[in-house]
Amino acid sequence: MKQSLLFVPTLKEAPKDADVKSHKLMSRAGIIKQVAAGIYTYLPLGYKVIKKIEEIIRQELDKIGASELLMPALQPKDLWDESGRWDKYGPELMRLTDRKDRDFCLGPTHEEVITQVVRDYVSSYKKLPLALYQIQTKFRDEMRPRFGLMRGREFIMKDAYTFSETEEDLERWYKLFTKAYIDIFKRCGLDTKIVSSDVGQIGGDEADEFMVMSEVGEDTITYCDKCDYAANQEHSLLNSGDKCPVCDGTIHTAKGIEVGNIFKLGTKYSESMNGKFAGRDGKPQPMIMGCYGLGISRTLMASVEQHSNEDGIVWPKEIAPFKVHIVPINLKDEDQYKLAYEIYESLKSSGIEVLIDDRAERAGSKFKDADLIGIPFRVVVGKDAKDLKVEFTDRLKGEKELVLASEILTLI
């Protein structure tokens, strides 16, 4: 892609209200732009990363046998009355009325709708199990939207729901999703800790959260220095220095960003919303449900929070908006022009996503922008173009070397 055609509005200064590193960097690098408090536009570079994260999620969830659908954002009050949540949910639920004064909300989660979708179809145990997911915009009227994409009022989530005949089958899905989540976050460049947590608004029997350790995290995690024990402090009520409840280790605390949460819902929604099927004995029984959330815009934010240097973002390879950034110093120089476009066309025809800075900007400003937007491999085409040589940088390693243009494919 030619950079002159891509809309990458980089900024020298971050907006005044940008309070954490990722928010500042994403604003400056032309990844997001605020429209209202907690409401953002994903600019082309940022949306490319979002689509990569989504694609990773689709691949890993397809692997475990889940199917994708898309439910509406607008949800009628009557479904929320069935589950009893319309009155319980509080002011975070964004509510509106249509032109005929009927009540709706904007979905912060979809337990009600998915139960309505599935209950009419699953008449018998023969139609179970089912695992369904969607990638969708969610709404939550946060009291204090903050930290850029961390506490937004409109955000992108993957939510999944499983429907089982037995507790054992729910347990099986819970493990499959846990494993899929570990793989997804790893591919997105994030190390996560799994911590047990409270069920909160969603309800159910048991819940775990996927946490990215970060000082800007809003949750405090208690974890053992010896065994795998980890929990949200709200849930464990332990403090730093306490004895581990599992082994003889010592509890430590750290801040974490929640990027995923999974719940054993059990029969909370299938009971209240009549989601029953004929079991093996012919008698009606409620479907046993699980629900699995993954914050996509938050994963983007957590990745930037963890992967940057003093000059800008350093994208993890799998979610980078482009793989290679070609920066010709002077496109009026015939050798540079020719070599830059030769490399561009050759990488493109090898199926590599490549951005070329074809703008009529000074070299210094091209370098600043390139540092800021953080594409993993950089190829600077300068005075050595006449010898078919370029400066090649692996941003993750931070090493620069002068190489022959023909070697690039072997280096990336």
Place this chain on the structure above:
Amino acid sequence: MKQSLLFVPTLKEAPKDADVKSHKLMSRAGIIKQVAAGIYTYLPLGYKVIKKIEEIIRQELDKIGASELLMPALQPKDLWDESGRWDKYGPELMRLTDRKDRDFCLGPTHEEVITQVVRDYVSSYKKLPLALYQIQTKFRDEMRPRFGLMRGREFIMKDAYTFSETEEDLERWYKLFTKAYIDIFKRCGLDTKIVSSDVGQIGGDEADEFMVMSEVGEDTITYCDKCDYAANQEHSLLNSGDKCPVCDGTIHTAKGIEVGNIFKLGTKYSESMNGKFAGRDGKPQPMIMGCYGLGISRTLMASVEQHSNEDGIVWPKEIAPFKVHIVPINLKDEDQYKLAYEIYESLKSSGIEVLIDDRAERAGSKFKDADLIGIPFRVVVGKDAKDLKVEFTDRLKGEKELVLASEILTLI
């Protein structure tokens, strides 16, 4: 994909309120499920088609140099006050207030937000032109939601916006989008007519609509039997039998479904919202804008309206949810089981999207479902499996033949 894992809730009867063929077929084939009037869930099979249409759109728009971003659905009132549309738009605009009583609407269109996104960045003519698009859920509180996905209250659209220095450049983009739209609709299996129309709520100087001729269409098209002249009757005020205003031909009328509309906005939004840049003479001038809408859920609906037979849907090849449907008659028969899964694995490893009906259903009910969901090629594995032969059907041609399993790849 194994059909037992995919959620395809087919129905014998269409819901009572399904009023047109496509609505009936999509409800019966497990493509969509209604959640409230004019609000639908796209079930896995339907969402696969939506994603194919989206991918075609991305390919064709990337070709003409447009970049994808994603704007929010929630739009603050102050932007709509700037353009003057908050008071003008009427009850179709879904409005809500947040917990602090600030007014928002759910975007039916994004002229205001895109102008806000671009105006801060484009300080000079050097940053123009720009072409940006998004694929997003839109909201419109229709007085009478009807015809399934035709008049929905929540629907999927592609909207694009161009920003130009000159009228000539706007004209260039208008032509590029016109060509891209013709190609997109053709790939989706639709023949469209381009008709001139009124600018309506969007405003601007000139507008064209892309119409699929269909008796269920809500618009009446007037067209010449001799030249290319075509217009929306609301715009042309002509009647059947009138003389063509361009040549000496005669005007005819037909019903059409609007699947796309493009507008030369001119400076309507850049003037009112201060979207100005320094021109070549150094003086501030408003950006010249175009806007280009394409209804994705409506394209799905129009495709089903045009492509079906008495038994069910017959998907156009490029947007079909799967390319091949393998239907084994009896999976307990060892020859059939073995051959069916051999074909399944071999097609998958050739990169062909294939669905296998692995359900424990009777053959008759498998065939009925296969007819209904309309995958282009069908492979029935039955009693000839012992001779490695299967019944192969090209649904578009309607021909059945007994072929060797090894020949399938050459037939599709």
